[in-house]
Amino acid sequence: TKAPAIPPHPGARPLKVAVVVPASSTDQGWNQMGVDGLRELKDKWHLTIEVAENQGYGDIKPVLRDLARKGFDLIIAHASGYQTVTPEVAVERDVRVAVVENPAAVRPGLVSNYEGEAQKGAYLAGVLAAKMTRTNVVGCVTSAEVPDWNRMTVGFMEGLHSINPKINFLYNVIGEASYEDAIGGKRNTEAQIAAGADVIFGMGDGASFGIMKACEENRAKDGGKVWFIDVIGDKTGIDRKQILLASVLWNFDVVYEMMLIDIYSDRFGDDYRQTLENGGIELAVYKEIPSVARAAMKQAEEGIKNGRIKVSNIADTREMRSYMRRLFK
Amino acid sequence: MNSIFSEPFFTVLFGGTLTASTPIILAAIGEDFVESGGILNLGLEGMMLLGAFTAFIAALITENVYIGLLSGMAAGVVLGLLFGYLVIYLKINQIVAGLGIGLFAIGITSLLFRILFGAEFPVIPDITDKTAIPLLSKIPYASSIFNQHLITYISWILLPIAWWVLYKTSFGLNVRAVGENPAAADVHGVNVYRTRYLTLLFEGVLAGLGGAFLSICDLSFFVFHMTQGRGFIAIAVVMLAKWNPAGIFYGAFLFGICHSLTYGLQILGLDVPREFILMLPYVAVIALLCILARNTRFPAAFCNPYERE
Amino acid sequence: MTAGNESVVEMRGITKRFGEVVANDHIDFSLRRGDIHALLGENGAGKTTLMNILSGLYHPDRGEIFIQGRKAKLASPNDALALGVGMVYQHLTLVPTLSVLENILLGTNKKYYLMRKYAEQKLKEISRIYGLEVDLETKIWQLSAGEQERVEIIKLFYRGSDVLILDEPTSFLSPIEIKGFFKVLKNMVASGKSVVFITHKIEEALDISSRITVLSEGEKSGEIDLDGIDIKKEEKQLKNRIVNMMFKKAAFGEGKKKGPEKDSLDAVLTLEGVTATNDRGLETLKEVSFTVHRGEVFGIAGVDGYGQKELAEVIAGQRKVISGRITLNKEDITNMPVSLMNERGIYYITEDRITEGSVANFSLAENAIFRCYKKKPYVKSGIFLNNKAIRDNGNKLIRDYSIKAQDSNDLVKTLSGGNIQKLILARELSYNPSVLVANKPTHGLDVMTTRYIRDEIRARSRRGVSVLLISTDLDELKEVSDRIGVMYKGELIRVVPGKEATKEEIGRLMLGIMN
Amino acid sequence: MNLIRIGSKQAAGVVIGPVFAILAALVAGGIILLIIGFNPLKTYYELFSLGAGTYLGITESLKRMAPLLIMSAGLIIVFKAGVWNIGGNGQFLIGAVLAAGIAPLIMDKLPIFFYFVVLGLLGFIGGASWVCIPAILKAKYEINEIIVTMMMDFIAVNFTSYLVRYPLNAQPGLFPQTAVLPIEKRLPNISLTEVHIGLIVGLVMVVLVHYFIKRTALGYEFRFAGENKKAAIYAGINIKKVIVLAMLLSGGFAGLAGANDVLGIKGSFQAEWNPQYAFSAIPLVFLARFNGFAVIPLAYFFSFLSIGGEFMSRAANVPVFFVQVAEALMLIFFGVSEYLKKRSKLF
């Protein structure tokens, strides 16, 4: 399902592309996937790549300006927190940028937006979780309430609800911007497990390792495994207790490549989507699951693709919260 | 939802509280001595972090928890003595040195971790287990109290010992005197510098152990800046305890229980913006200070380097 | 006297500089076994510095020290203590938050755990032998300066040092206490110990010591061996000799002109049933009533810690009155804040020159504008400090009161104890108070300055200033006061006319003996 | 004129030492670089050429100075008064959120100059308000201000997070933040430069505070209370007033720094934004020994390190974490140079 080959563009020089990420590029999560997505395209497109990592949520304008000064053809500002500042620099320095989840900022030739329909992947994860739970309690632990995470929370809830509206849904936020708080992740997850959860949907960069650890260490109420459903990256390499059930993978190379193609064809400045269809979003299932579960997921996936199932796209925290209250009373 | 109000849930909340407060108790005991001796070590966080990192590396290589713990302590001691050298011998401003040491630890652990492992994410094979105390760990609701890591029990035992040392021994008397009036201690034959170095050495051991507990007992891996401010919390706990080790347990436990509440309340579905829930531990500390810690006096020589002439 | 010839301490050619100040200039000093050796000298002569060197606190720039005949390298007080040399410092070195017992155990406890029982036993013994009483569980900060002095001395006995250095130990003690204290010292030397005794009171030196060394301007200006001298007979001569040695270079600023005799007996300051608590929360001031008239010096005698400090503080606005009334010229000033008291002309000289009376890290000039920094000429347009005026004021005080300092930019922490005291006196007197509350104003001052201050107080009173003078020095009280009130355990038990009362009578009253 | 000469003379004395500190830290950092397999010379070349040798590097460093200077001004006051306000980060956030929250409401109603003044005042008030509780607790009950200000920091993070997620959230669906101010409603640049006028505000503040502390009667009161509380009471100074006033001023300055960053840099207040300038400003003020003039070059150097260090890490391909190590080494060696200065009178 990968994107088409490089369009013929004689004389075009290889592009210089930079990606700016808020945390460490080795977090096996949002930051790493954002960087890896670009690296995957490096050889194919003969790219010159620069990674600006650990930028936090402070003032990233100096970095953007430095990249512009160095003549980068495209700067990917890979954090929703960068979505309003980056276009300002694009205008100021006349440099192409890509932002996350701010379609309003799109400007032909200058600013692109990309976002994943992660809620759809999360919906499938919700279906899977509802089918796998034995206790009828499913937990969700998140390291912050930001648009991406909120969307996935909503998708996950709807997936759960579609299978079993009576399911007990637990929702915990670790702390303010606690993306890296592994211990906080562990504590929250342990509490959910103690409250009966046997499937945990965890969102949170470095904190995910703590969530995963809690699933490894604890038994569910019935004495069986606690399943962990991850997001964005693939942690099968460290899954020694075999509890990693699935992950809502985000493949950023898909949208990055669309942008590159558009740069070559002078159509940059669009709204790019990672979808189930183009492989930008997928639910990778790592374990053998019962055929009923598999069937339910397949049915849901088809339903989403053919539009029979509508997955809500809610990014705002307040809205997400009130929706949660309505869905699971 | 009723099923949530079950014994295991509260037990885990409680047990988690105790586990979470362990590194804080350890670091706070160390800081208690250091501050009683007149030094403020804002580098405590860094000591814990370096302890966590070193313990992790050692345990990863040897797959032995004790070697890991000892290495963590050793790292804490090295940083403690370095800090001591800076503030006791060179008499560098303690705030500057403390923040410097803390920043150094954050930077160097992240740097080395990146250099050593790149994008790998190493995990230590299981080398620690909880130790259930026979009989006690069978009591309902208390089961999780007595099913903890060995280090947690040790931290509890250390509290009365620390109290005894601080108030009932020559060393403790020297520490308190040095923190209050180093000139007086000096003329009465107490070696001010040695006493202060010893407190930092002691703190290094405990903070390193606390950090090691985080990386190789509570978790089994290292993440960047994984201490997440626990060193500063420990400093707050010491002041809340008014420098009395006996108070440390309550302070650390208070923090722990409020943190547990932050997730417990979320699970119980308390319907307020979670920001207000997350404020709870800090509001509780201020409230408690208002009740318990009026007219707190600092050790008089707090933050002052000692110079004889 | 049992003075042997064997010297336990020999200091040779001791030189010590602080920046440009030569505090000790090639000083030789020796102490014989069983001797009480008095060290005299004007303020800033270098006495404290010399003894701090002997106690290992300071390192000499040049010179050698021999203890028990062996050359000693004293890197710290610990080294000196180990060689049997212990010191009670001029500015007491106790830990305020610790109890008396803990302070005594500090540095003397040889075992790992604190041997409280053992220490209590031993201290009981010491109290019995030497007649020094103090409650072991009390915290130091709750004690008066005199009581703290006692703790230091007890501690020295407890430690059992062979050589005791006492830097102005008597400045806070009352005559009775001094008597007892001297008895103790004599007992000690009889048992083979040796004592260096720093004092400003020549009588005390003559009374107790067997040798006297006098310092002046950092140099040794003379030594007198009192063995075999009939002190009674030669007292006057000796005194003159010593004074000449002390002030061979120094000259004191000219005393103020005496004003006219006092005119009236208007009541200025009146206390009615004033009651207040001390820092411990105990009622140490009970129902005190008296009146001070215009131009009157009202002396307060009493054993230190019997409420004199609290009395001074309530009048000065430093401490709250629980009940009772204080009036100034018929105006009720009870519990008025300090600044308003100052506005009304009440000024207060504290006994605590180090932690209350001065700021160690401020310059002398900055210390001299404590209560007037908001007034002209020290402040311009109500906001900006006028540094020139501030410096000039500092320099003027240095000149007028012969304060030993380079100039008014010197930090107060570099001054000697007596010179800090001079600064505080100079400052408070410079405000031209109409009511002056002075708590032990001359403690730690050399004879010449003491003389000057007493004359100054008399002179001011003649010009109509009312003075409340608290002192443990009965001579001072008798000389300066018009009336003397005696405090006993917080009560003003008797008021006697200053000139007629005998020292014996006052001494008895101070012990609570009423007839 | 005379005043400035004295101030700058002291400043020079304080600043020469750091030359040693910088060299020593570079050597120590160089050794670390060698050990982990990087070329120190190349690294440092990039650091200085990019951070101090490019227009961009200099401009960005100057901009970064502004919040450090403003915050330092407050810290000089409060530390001199002997009070430990270490909650500058929280006060910064509150000042920032207040300015960012109100700015959109008034930006079209006020002339631009008054608009900036009002927002600056709001920032100041915001920061000062956040320090009220610790100040009152300290003055009234002697409750330790270190812990209370530290706790208020954590509370501020959560409280501002709540504000921008709920009442102040301008565009639900976007990353939680207040309305983004249009460029023309942000601080203008100093003419001929790309540095906004916040820098000038910072410079003025820190110099004013310097003279306030040194040369005014109130400054004398603050220093007095800070040096010896007991003596200050003896001299009739109202200690409670000093404590409260000093804390309010320092909180206010931190809040002003917040408003400055909103108006000069960010254009809005975003969730999760917490630049923690106080952790740079606190050591900086100590290193400058509370001398306002000495704060200026030190603040520039700190800003240069954070901007140039980031540029360098990408150019020399050194992990960005090295910048933290370098900053820490600088702090430590600045301290060491203080020691040497005392010892040898070398500088």
Ligand SMILES: Nc1ncnc2c1ncn2[C@@H]1O[C@H](COP(=O)(O)OP(=O)(O)OP(=O)(O)O)[C@@H](O)[C@H]1O
């Ligand atoms: N730490 C110091 N720094 C600078 N100068 C000092 C220091 N200590 C003492 N001096 C100076 O040394 C001289 C001698 O001081 P010292 O304290 O020995 O005098 P003293 O004889 O004990 O006087 P007093 O009777 O007033 O106590 C004084 O001029 C004093 O200012």
Ligand SMILES: Nc1ncnc2c1ncn2[C@@H]1O[C@H](COP(=O)(O)OP(=O)(O)OP(=O)(O)O)[C@@H](O)[C@H]1O
């Ligand atoms: N060294 C100390 N150790 C322990 N507590 C102390 C110490 N010094 C003072 N305190 C406590 O602090 C309180 C205030 O002390 P401070 O000496 O400033 O006031 P005060 O003496 O009661 O009043 P005033 O200002 O009128 O002298 C004391 O009442 C006491 O409870």
Ligand SMILES: [Mg+2]
């Ligand atoms: Mg002296």
Ligand SMILES: [Mg+2]
């Ligand atoms: Mg008092």
